[in-house]
Amino acid sequence: MRQIAVLTDVHGNLPALRSALAAIAGAGCDAVYHTGDAIGIGPYPAECLDLLLRTPNIRFVMGNHDAWFAFGLPEPRPEWMSEGEVAHQHWTHAQLDPGLRSVVAGWPYAIEEEIEGGRVRFLHYALDETGRGFQWLGSNPRAEDLDAAFGGGTDLLCFGHDHALLDVTGRARYVNPGALGCSVEPEARFAIVEIDAGRFSIDLRAASYDATGLMREFARRGVPERDFILKTFVGRR
Numbered sequence: 001m002r003q004i005a006v007l008t009d010v011h012g013n014l015p016a017l018r019s020a021l022a023a024i025a026g027a028g029c030d031a032v033y034h035t036g037d038a039i040g041i042g043p044y045p046a047e048c049l050d051l052l053l054r055t056p057n058i059r060f061v062m063g064n065h066d067a068w069f070a071f072g073l074p075e076p077r078p079e080w081m082s083e084g085e086v087a088h089q090h091w092t093h094a095q096l097d098p099g100l101r102s103v104v105a106g107w108p109y110a111i112e113e114e115i116e117g118g119r120v121r122f123l124h125y126a127l128d129e130t131g132r133g134f135q136w137l138g139s140n141p142r143a144e145d146l147d148a149a150f151g152g153g154t155d156l157l158c159f160g161h162d163h164a165l166l167d168v169t170g171r172a173r174y175v176n177p178g179a180l181g182c183s184v185e186p187e188a189r190f191a192i193v194e195i196d197a198g199r200f201s202i203d204l205r206a207a208s209y210d211a212t213g214l215m216r217e218f219a220r221r222g223v224p225e226r227d228f229i230l231k232t233f234v235g236r237r
Contacts, residue, residue: 001196002116003028006177008035008124008160009063010052011233012042012092013181016188017051019209020180027192033111035160036063036124039092041233042181043217046095053103060107063124063161064134069093070105087224112154117198121154121172125161134161143170150174156193156200163233165189167202175202184235186211 005024010017024032038052038060039045052058062070068089077086109131110123125134126149137149139162147170150157157172165178177191187206194201214234218226 001194002030003192003194004115005029005032006035006122006158006175006191006193007032007180008158008177009037009163009179009181010034010039010042010048011037011065011179011181012039012045012048013188013214013234014042014044014047014051015209015211015214016181016186016207017048019207020188020190021051021055023188023205023207024190024192029192030057032058033122033158034058034060035122035158036061037065037160037179038063039069039096040065040089041229043214043221043223045092046097048181049096049100049104053100059111059122061111061122061124062104062107062109065089065092066104066107067132069096070101070107084225084228088229091222091224116195118195118200119153119155120195121150121157123157123159125159126150137162139164141166141168143168143174146174147171155198156195158191158193165204167204173200173202175204177204178206182233 032055038049073089112121126137128135137145152171154172158175160176163179163182166176168174175191178189180188180190186209188209189206192203
């Protein structure tokens with residue numbers, strides 16, 4: 001039997017990340033998988049990336065915010081990317097050591113492993129035809145939507161991106177533990193997965209944290225688009 005932790009969408013929320021990693025360490029997991037978007041949105045991109053990179057036995061897959069740091073923002077600017085979003089991304093990237101671009105660029109867009117007799121795939125979201133972009137599945141995707149988008153060939157598929165907790169079974173079991181760093185309540189969400197002889201036990205958890213400093217740092221650090229972020233992704237507390 002192996003026990004792993006699955007995180008997704010830390011999004012620069014350092015107090016949430018610290019709380020979740022402490023809980024994971026206490027659970028005695030064999031490995032940690034982060035399914036994309038370590039940075040962006042939150043005020044602590046450098047601190048979160050540093051802490052994640054120093055976490056033992058951790059593996060990463062590429063998220064869209066990670067890719068924008070590693071490879072640059074899409075050119076020409078897509079219609080859906082506002083000027084405020086561009087300013088936010090430039091601020092986020094300016095907080096990071098440029099030498100880490102090559103490190104993040106090495107993250108794969110998907111990881112596929114056999115763990116204790118179970119086939120497991122980790123990725124940020126459903127990939128488009130290029131294999132380096134993501135296709136939107138809509139809110140509350142059904143099993144048949146997930147089957148069509150992700151395809152077969154695995155038993156358990158762990159992903160993130162839309163920030164919503166999900167545990168649905170179709171041709172595979174699809175698990176999104178919910179964004180660790182973006183939620184209305186100050187709760188850092190993650191999953192503990194036990195795998196034994198091809199059978200999976202999924203424990204969706206949330207570790208509470210003090211969000212006082214997080215709220216203060218948005219203003220103190222001058223995070224662009226912070227009013228929109230606080231209203232949309234974190235919840236104005």
